[in-house]
Amino acid sequence: MVLVLVAVAASGAGCADAPPPASPAPAASGPVPCSPSVDLDGFSDTLETAAIDGRPVANLSALAARPDGTVLALSDRSVLFTLDAAAGRPLAARPLAGRDGGPLDSEALVVDTDRTLLVTSETGPSVGRHTPDGRWLEDLPVPAPLRVAPAGRATGNQTFEGLALQPDGRTLVASMEGPLAGDDPGLVRLATWTRERPGAPFVPSAQYALRPDPGLGVSDLVATGDGRLLVLERGFAPGAGSTVHLAVADPAGAPDVAGVDRLPADSPTVRTTTLANVGDCPSLGAITHQPQANPLLDNIEGMTITGRTPDGAWTLLLVSDDNENANQVTRTYRLTARLGPR
Template structure:
């Protein structure tokens, strides 16, 4: 078969409303008004279900893991970015891979690809944290453009801690990239968000920079713009012997800084009978890096998360379907 999937937990039929397989008990199904009260992570966030269906899977000889970003394509499919230079197309209802496109830099070398957003013309904007850089890729993976990056973000950045998140703001005229960790010389609790403004010819020029305050020991693993122009921000950290900390914030810009409000600490979500291969404060948790808004209704956003398993037997590629009331 072209697709070989080794299940890490039991899987069931995909529910289109949540774009995920129910991998917990039957009660994990949401009703028509949202997730049941016992699925609440906080007053603002509930979890519908999770899926390990793609854990340790391969597609056309490519490992379907190391997933660091998600985006909704213009045809309704999901784009899932691997930080090992592969861009997958997934069926939004079943999560089944339907295509894979290899990515590379201008010299043909692999990318440490971390952030993804799909532009209105179907091209993919991809951030790489090694340079750092943001490139525009055609559907065949070829490079169409490389965006300018301020020198201080290249020379003062912490190794492996640059452009971890990428999103287009509503209207598509502003692109925003989130640094994962502070620059050398910056306050230890402040990271920078870099923006670009779309030009009349469809390219992007440098825009303003903004600051965002991170929690102690955490970094920004993803940002996603909400329909009203605010940001959902994932902060993530890892403590050996304890596990992952993953918190979801809503961020609103005030001048040159983004102020944040905690929506949920995902350790407070019900576990839905999930299992973990290493210590975790909640067995549901893993190394969550990707996030996309897949729909909205009844005052809630449908938010899909994915964890990066680092191609490690002790970690899991896991999708999470949340309902968020911002």
């Protein structure tokens, strides 16, 4: 999972037995430090009870802030929501479908320079281009080894979990959630596509090895514009709850491993620095419906950059996926991250 915000949770995490759910916690605000590099500015459970056109705002796996201030929120049940600038109220809901018209296991989202949407699905996997209103246009080519076995060496439900587009519009990066068969179990691949200019076709390009913090997987990516990536790493253990890390990753200098069939444990990797363990943030009165070391945490899956502060720090919006499980919550988090020089 690039500049890295890391929130780690296994797919379908958060299904542990727990007491009956409590009422959603009210919005809370900071800022309060989580680490020397990251502050928690607040959280909100407003979306937990939100719905539009009969659809609950649930199963959210990705976010994308738009220039007009609204936020796109992607459900892994093939629904694209538009939220207001506060990310607390749904404005619209649009169904998504793939090439064959069937549903997508949609996990990551970016807005291209022409306003079309690039959406990953763990089915295949695929990276599909959609119109702003959700209609499928095309699928990008996916290198054979990254496809789910037996077509490739990927494991089902462990494929394209994060997606980031560099601001110049020429490089797209997708993170695998889990390792390929034959690769060291602690390594995941970042796959890239490049094009000569915005609007030109994307073609598969370099791949890089990334080692998330032990026990975590990459959940989402965001490009910072200087070549680095924010990475969201997540993990889950029954009875202990979620682990969420914020990290920054820099592919500069890392070798291209696209032609390497098997990545050993000593493979050169992308330089990654953990910025914060989100579990170290103050809870700010958050309520949990299941065992968590910090009640603030849940199955955090999506992340987007919402702006910059006057001193150059990044403001971030994160969201948890409730899996439509009464023991989990749809919660948004606002953080400020200081990355330092490259």
